[in-house]
Amino acid sequence: MQIHSMWDDYPTLKKDLAKTLDLMSSSIDLPNKEIEQTIIELFHSGGKLLRPAYLLLFSAFGKNTDKKKSIALAAAMETLHTATLIHDDIIDEAEVRRGVTTLQTKFDKDVAVYSGDYLFIVCFKLLAKYTDSLRSIKLNTASMEKVLLGELGQMNTRYRIDITVDEYIQNISGKTAELFALSCFLGCYENGGSTKLASNCREIGKSIGLAFQIVDDILDYSQTEETIGKPVLEDVKQGVYSLPLICALEENKAFFEPILIKKDQMTDEDTRVIHEGVITYGGVEKAYQLADHYTQTALDLIQQLPNNKANTKQTIFDITKQILTREN
Amino acid sequence: MQIHSMWDDYPTLKKDLAKTLDLMSSSIDLPNKEIEQTIIELFHSGGKLLRPAYLLLFSAFGKNTDKKKSIALAAAMETLHTATLIHDDIIDEAEVRRGVTTLQTKFDKDVAVYSGDYLFIVCFKLLAKYTDSLRSIKLNTASMEKVLLGELGQMNTRYRIDITVDEYIQNISGKTAELFALSCFLGCYENGGSTKLASNCREIGKSIGLAFQIVDDILDYSQTEETIGKPVLEDVKQGVYSLPLICALEENKAFFEPILIKKDQMTDEDTRVIHEGVITYGGVEKAYQLADHYTQTALDLIQQLPNNKANTKQTIFDITKQILTREN
Structure with a gap:
């Protein structure tokens, strides 16, 4: 088991994240042990574990931090x-995720569909087992609904070269920021934090999530296939235009349109031209400005948080700064 | 809106099923109205609505039937x-379901994946909104887990010509019988029925579900593509061998093996030969015997139920007999 090296300086958190992964793994019990093993491998494939980390860090803002419960919620x-x-x-027909062969490549599409469904259920199982309130289930359900609405909203804007920054923000508010927001909220709220404080935590999570996704989308334009671990600009072929491209499109639609119109028939040379164009027309730079805006909002809000006994406020500040200014 | 004609003789139930569909439809609110419309069309495409019907019928065994809550649980x-x-x-790459073009055909695979996910969440949303106990959420989660384990268990037995009847029963116990069991259980339990009575209802639902799936699988061998509304024996090509074929295989493995070994490369002529072989080697007949066994178990258990004010016991008996001896 490997916990991402970004947590090396935070030994308590690192240990709790290891426990989180353990609980996730032990919650999986499938008739086919090969599928089970692949899912567990994916859990341990070195993701940053940001959502559980934030949940655990924000749990210190509760009146009575319940470690066991927090680990379960993080899981x-x-x-x-x-x-x-x-x-x-499945949708991206990706063959590899974080260096691990994807389920639909190793087995079949059906395994990937049902395994994903199964993990949704495991999530609810963990929540229902460790929370004591229907309210948390309701909040979780509402958040999950927003995540899915974000994904489905993305369908609406696919292949649209006139997609606006606002539409993009709305999509990523659901598909990415919502889970960060929920993690920060639940950490505080489920450990007895006041509704007001938990609601502030939620706002912080949302800003972090927005900035995180923007930075992620920017990195698509500064990375090679090797360092990023997935094919470069694959999303563009599939009509999902992210912020750097959207900003560049605002600058020079005529440059991109003849290429984008090819949709999934775009060649590697086409994506290379897009890549260069996005940089040339200032898309990356503009996207960085918006990422900075959300990063600053998050950091400002974090500074306004009260202190807590476990002193996690500074940690939250430091790691947020670190991940939102990362270069890979 | 069209409620299946099988409910014509039960006007109260028919009205409640219409309300159930209304609630389902009004629970869907997507940014893309075309996708929303397709999902709502699927809801109204004339399925038998057996699971909600049983839930509503069994709700009469509670001490205090709460109609609004029962309709929500049914939804x-x-x-x-x-x-x-x-x-x-998605997995079957089906183009049509009950005469309605499937989501992945009308839109794309991603829409189908996320729409399914979204409906899982809507299910939890309805449950969390209308139930007052975490216990129901837990039970529902446990049932959903069994459904998925049944689907994933099916992967284990795919393309295996030595699959046993027991393995088949285990798969359909999860993927089909569990939701019937849960519907019957929740109907009774959530309306104040005793744990013992609700547990009996659960057993009845399980037997109904098993018999229902077996009859469904038998009908694949007695129907044309037109009457069944989906391609005949498509499942066999994909390695999912159902009871009639399993029973026929037990009789004459050598006949089927050279064809089944072609897997998804089987031609229409191949499936025709399998179709005939399954009948010739008594697969359909043997499957009927097992369907009869579970039908009889269900009917016996129903007769042992106490009476209730709404007199649904006889209805449950009649419709169970009807659907489990249906010919299409």
Whole structure:
């Protein structure tokens, strides 16, 4: 088992994240042990575990931090995230995720569909087992609904060269920011934090999630296939235009249109031209400005948080700064 | 809106089923209205609505039947069932379901994946909104887990010509019988029925579900593509061998093996030969015997139920007999 090296400086958190992964793994019990093993491998494939980490860090803002419960909720968040990754990989027909062969490549599409579904259920199982309130189930359900609405909203904007920045933000508010928001909220709220404080935590999570997704989308334009671990600009072929391209399109639609119109028939040379064009027409730079805006909002809100006994406020500040200014 | 004609003789139930469909439809609110419309069309495409019907019928065994809550739970069950249908259709690459063009055909695979996921969430949303106990959420989660384990268990037995009747029963116990069991259980339990009575209802639902799936699988061998509304023996090509074929295989493995070994490369002529072989080697007949066994178990258990004010016991008996001896 490998916990991402970004947590090396935070030994308590690192240990709790290891426990989170353990709980996730032990919650999976499938008739086919080969499928089970592949899912568990995916859990342990070195993702940053940001959602569970934030949940655990924000749990210190509760009146009475319940470690066991927080780890279970953290496991629920990461399981949910993994479910969406598995279903994303079906759609992208991705062969590899974080160096692990995807379920639909190793087995078949059906295994990937049902495994994702199964992980959604495991998420609810963990929540229902460890929470004591229907309210948390309701909040979780509402958040999951927003995640899916974000994914389905993305369908609406596919292949649209006139997609606006606002539409993009709306899509990523659902598909990415919502789970960050929920993780920060639940960490505080489920450990007895006040509704007001938990609601602030939620806002922080949302800003982090927005900035995180923008930075992620920017990295598509500064990375090679090797360092990023998935094919470069594959999303563009499939009509999902992210912020750097949207900003560049605003600058020079005529440059991109003849290529984008080819849709999934775009060649590697086409994506190379798009890649260069996005940089040339300032798409990356503009996207960075918006990422900075959300990063700053998050950091400002974090600074306004009260202190807590476990001193996680500074950690939250530091790691947020680190992941939102990362270069890979 | 069209409610299946099998409910014509039960006007109260028919009205409640219409309300169930209304609630399902009004629970769907998507950014893309075309996708929303397609999902709602699927809801109204004339399925038998057996799971919600049983839930509503069994609700009369509670001490205090809460109609509004029962309709919401019924809607949750049918929404969940629809979610599994949508994901099944992705796997089968089905173009049509009950005469309605499938989501992945009308839009794309991603829409089908996320719409199914969304309906899973809507199911939990309905449950969380209308139930007052975490216990129901837990039970529902446990049932959904069994449904998925049944689907994933099916992977284990795919293309295996030595698959046993027991393995088949185990698969359909999860993927079909569990939702019937849960519907019957929740109907009684959530309306104040005793744990013992609700547990009996669960057993009845399980037997009905098993018999229902076996009859469904038998009908694949007695129907044409037109009457069944989906390609005949498509499942066999994909390695899912159902009871009639399993029984026929036990009789004459050598006849089927050279054809089955072609897997998804089987021609229409191949499936025709399998079709005939299954009848010749008594597969359909033997499958009928097992369907009869579970039907009889269900009917016996129903007769042992106490009477209730709404007099649904006789209705349950009659419609169970009807659907389990149906010929299409």
